[in-house]
Amino acid sequence: MEGLRTVLAERISGQRAGIGDPQALVGEMRRTVPLVPLAGTGLWSARFGGVRWVCAFTDETALAHFAVRRAPGDRLTDYVALLGARIVDEILPTLDEPAGLAVDIASEDGAMFFPPVTGIVVDGTALDSGVAVEGGGHGR
Incomplete structure (x- = not known):
């Protein structure tokens, strides 16, 4: 799977340089198995701009x-490897708020955000879908 993570990082770099294909980037994110740090009993996430961002990384270096x-010092960070499609199709919809995927957030030149919009997350949880979903994400 290491090669797939490298391809995602390359697609992110291209997109950030203004030469990428957004649909290819989303497709690559869905096919990639990023590393997601754990926090307590769940996936590590942060809230920003009214969105809960599940954080994932393209490789162990990131x-x-x-x-x-x-977590400076000698503390280890536990993580899981999850298929990108599983994160956006299965995990994000279970959260009780708008949620997206943030990739490589510690990299100044390699971070990419996949917001909760149509084409990235399932339609019922996309902020731009206009459809509210019971027991999960929100449409607005």
Whole structure:
């Protein structure tokens, strides 16, 4: 799976440089198995701009940069490897608020956010879908 993570990082770099294909980037995110740090009994996330962002990393180096900034010292960061499609199709919809995926947030030039909008998350949880979903995300 290491090669797939490298492809995602390359697609993110291209997109940030203004030469990427957004649909190909989303497709690659869905096919990739990023590393997601654990916090307590769930996935590590942060709230910003009214969105809960589940944080994921393209490889162990990117995760290590995050871990050093978040938990300095010799503390280990536990994580799971999850298929990107599983995160956006199955996990994000179970959260009780708008949720997206943030990739490589500790990298100044490699971070990418996949917001809770149509084409990234399931339609019923996309903020731009206009459809409210019972027991999960919200449409607005």
